[in-house]
Amino acid sequence: MSKLIESAIEEFAIKLFERLGYNYVYAPDIAPDGDKPERRHYDEVILKDRL
Template sequence: MVNVMPDLNENSIENFAIDLLKSQGWDYAFGPDIAPDGVRPERKSFEDVILESRLKKALKIINPNIPESAIDDAVKQVKNLNFPELISNNEAFHRMLTEGVRVSYQKNGEERGDYVWLVDFENPENNDFLVVNQFTVIENNVNKRPILFFS
């Protein structure tokens, strides 16, 4: 008897990954729906790769004792990673994920330093897990579409 492997193509792999993540409790969004011109836009332009309002909402849940101004600063730092080499951007973002984003703010009239955590490793239910397919990014007039996009 011959084992026949089902057709493997980009669409079947994409759907498998989406279904797998959804079964793990992730939310799902179809990229064109949340695009700037979509039915539920979550981006201001096709250049945006971060779903900013979703990120801010999650950071407030993960970091309840951090003032909104410091949350805004952390989001700004994440969005403004702009090293000339991709590897440097990846390393800096990895540090933010694992070590937190360093912020400062005023508390009781004094400058205070703290960290904004991008991921709650101790309480995963506080995180906003989203898988998005067909997420179009336009950079330098070039359309790019990662197979899956995670938030």
């Protein structure tokens, strides 16, 4: 019997949203200390420029 793990659910959801036309962005890349930050602090949950 195979186990359902969090990473499998996450990958499924990402692929599903990509098929719906959304773009996937790796979270550490847009983190405050990432390559292309889109927030000033980690507690900023809503990315206004994307919304």
